[in-house]
Amino acid sequence: MSDPAFINHAGYVRVSCAHVKSRLIPMLKSLLATLLLLAPLTLVPLTLTAQTTKRAPTTAPASPSPDVVLHTSQGDITVALYPDKAPKSVANFLQYVRDGFYDGTVMHRAIPGYLVQGGLYTRDLQPKRTRSAIASEADNGLSNLRGTLVVARGADPNSGTSQFFFNLVDNRRLDFTGNQSGLTWGYTVFGKVTKGMDVVDKIAALPTRGLGPFAADVPNPLVVITSARVVGEDSPASASSAAAPAVAKPARKAAKHQG
């Protein structure tokens, strides 16, 4: 291959030119994500999961973790987090909150009877630049019950970044059913609404429309997270980091993006 990039047996990209490396690797990962995730990879049908070992959903333990409140244009939503059951997911979410990443983002996808999703897109529906993806913790025994807060991701179980969703109903079909593939991994529950579920329901009840790159399901009017704060902490930890996330720069060094 004449190109400076190639893939070794482990699937990692090696690049012979250091100058190219910082730019090319995220781009290649982006493409891989694109090609993989845009394949019709989906949740496994229930019929296929019947033979897998399903962990019984358990009740989440009380947690010493700080609560987070999302101040939205439809009202406040307070969530408790489950650091014992989903430490990486909780730390990831808290980091985005403390960075001010969610401030000014929208809940871009609402489907009554299913979920409300947000955490990536700006008011003009441009995706923000995220940090690296995190490993799935969907096998933590927590079930996708009504009111739970969940890491959204692509087809790769380990591709969650900033996006999250609230389950509007008991969506047990989104639970981990086995580690065979992205189809069976399910979605990581890492928190639960403790106050303001009526706000979540109100968002879900808004009329929806196609807008920007979305064909449908964008609440109308736009639901904006004006700010997200850790309860007891007044403002994002760093004003500079709050300003850092730029709009959609997938090739930047720090952006693994849904990899």
Place this chain on the structure above:
Amino acid sequence: MATLFIADLHLDPSRPQITALFENYLASDEVRHADALYILGDLVEAWIGDDDDAELPQRIANAIRAVRDAGVPVYFMVGNRDFLLGETFAQRAGLTLLDDGTVHELYGRPTLLMHGDVLCTDDVAYQTVRQQVRTPQWKAQILSMPLEARRAFASKAREDSRAHTGATQESIMDVNDAAMKRAMHDADVTRLIHGHTHRPAVHSLQLDDQDAERIVLGDWYEHGSVLKVTPDRVELLGLSVS
């Protein structure tokens, strides 16, 4: 007098018999005498850019160009596998690109045409990334990569996909009923034709107290699948691999 629809061929060098079936079908009298041919997405297993100089894109362009040269309009709507296919290839092949969700009147009946993936709203993973990778910025970033790098990753994606599923055919979630009805209602049509789900069928339904139908195109994994629409009827037909 007939209008033909195909989708989800997933043409790939690993399945030469399907590519040959596609070429033979496009050279058939049925196609050459059709009123129009519509390809509603996922023509190929992976599309890495219009600048791909591999054999398969060239064969596809030649096959479609011959249909166009015979006076048959060929319409193309991208699917989730070939959303990077653009105007450059379209011009080379003589394709007319259609936006997902286009309404065309077929023999007097407005018909909504979609690939179908946007209707699969239950699929969190898919919908989480779909828009993210289809922004002009992302497409530009990907297409600016060296061709060999894109080719290598397409190859790896195929391998990973097979390793994950044990087969080339992934499990695809069906369309969401409410999303489908809303799309038809918004487009003010009583007929929808789409692919993507690989569940070929003609579904009758009630929409706003009217009789309506949703026609799902079949895939081309084991054999070919064609929808033939005439002024009087719609018919899903299979094509055997010779």
